[in-house]
Amino acid sequence: MKNITIGLMLRISCLLAAAAASSWVQTITKGNKNITKFHFYVHNLDGGPKFPNTTVYGVANASITSTSPTNFGHIDVFDDRVTAEADINSEQVARVQGTAAYAGLQAFVIALNMNFYITSGEFNRSTLGMAGHITAADLLREVPMIGGTGAFRLARGYADSSIYSIDLATGYSVLEYKIYVIAHSDEVVWTGA
Ligand SMILES: *[C@@H]1O[C@H](CO)[C@@H](O)[C@H](O)[C@H]1NC(C)=O
Ligand SMILES: *[C@@H]1O[C@H](CO)[C@@H](O)[C@H](O)[C@H]1NC(C)=O
Ligand SMILES: *[C@@H]1O[C@H](CO)[C@@H](O)[C@H](O)[C@H]1NC(C)=O
Ligand SMILES: *[C@@H]1O[C@H](CO)[C@@H](O)[C@H](O)[C@H]1NC(C)=O
Secondary structure, eight states, X not given: OHHHHHHHHHHHHHHHHHHHHXXXXXXXEETTEEXXXXXXXXXXXXXXXXXXXXXXXXXXXXXXXXXXXXXXXXXXXXXXXXXXXXXXXXXXXXXXXXXXXXXXXXXXXXXEEEEEEEOSGGGTTOEEEEEEEEETTOSSEEEEEEEEEGGGTTOEEEEEEEEEEEETTTTEEEEEEEEEEEEOTTOOOOXXX
């Protein structure tokens, strides 16, 4: 009886996981607008050069970084794997590539400049740009989506993110993201010759 229940629960969670994977990006249309929602996980491997799978490298420090309690002036550049499910070994759907500058003198604040580069599905090779302010202590971080290319030309919106899991020993954190963007792909940009 117990085994049957566990088997059933496993099957249900597999079905839910399959549904989640296929619906990591959803679009609804309202009038002349397409509203697209993305739900995904970012794998940030910040263990330093000693780990072969590191995806985040420090590229600069300021003269005060070593004495700053908030790491002020440090800049990281990253190229992180993005998956629809939380497991890093699940299918890659995108990469997030960019820089994170520690820009708070009083608190741990990151000035984020991140490109969301889709590598799968109907929006393959379209990009969305994200730039904004993150207070590291916030459980929910909100950052503006400032534009896009391909299917997301003239897009705008916002992204919410939170820490899904963190392993300090290996510097591995998983960030859960939801992005909401509005795009009008039929918007006329240029009517001249
Ligand atoms: C990254 O590599 C290290 C060392 O090879 C390994 O212990 C760790 O599990 C890897 N991390 C992930 C998330 O795959
Ligand atoms: C920045 O400073 C930290 C702490 O001293 C050091 O570990 C790191 O290598 C430095 N990074 C760069 C790019 O100079
Ligand atoms: C996405 O685009 C890349 C580069 O053009 C291509 O290699 C890959 O097969 C495409 N993937 C899908 C799912 O269309
Ligand atoms: C909305 O999305 C659909 C499917 O990707 C596309 O064919 C259509 O052109 C888009 N319309 C607008 C107004 O963006």
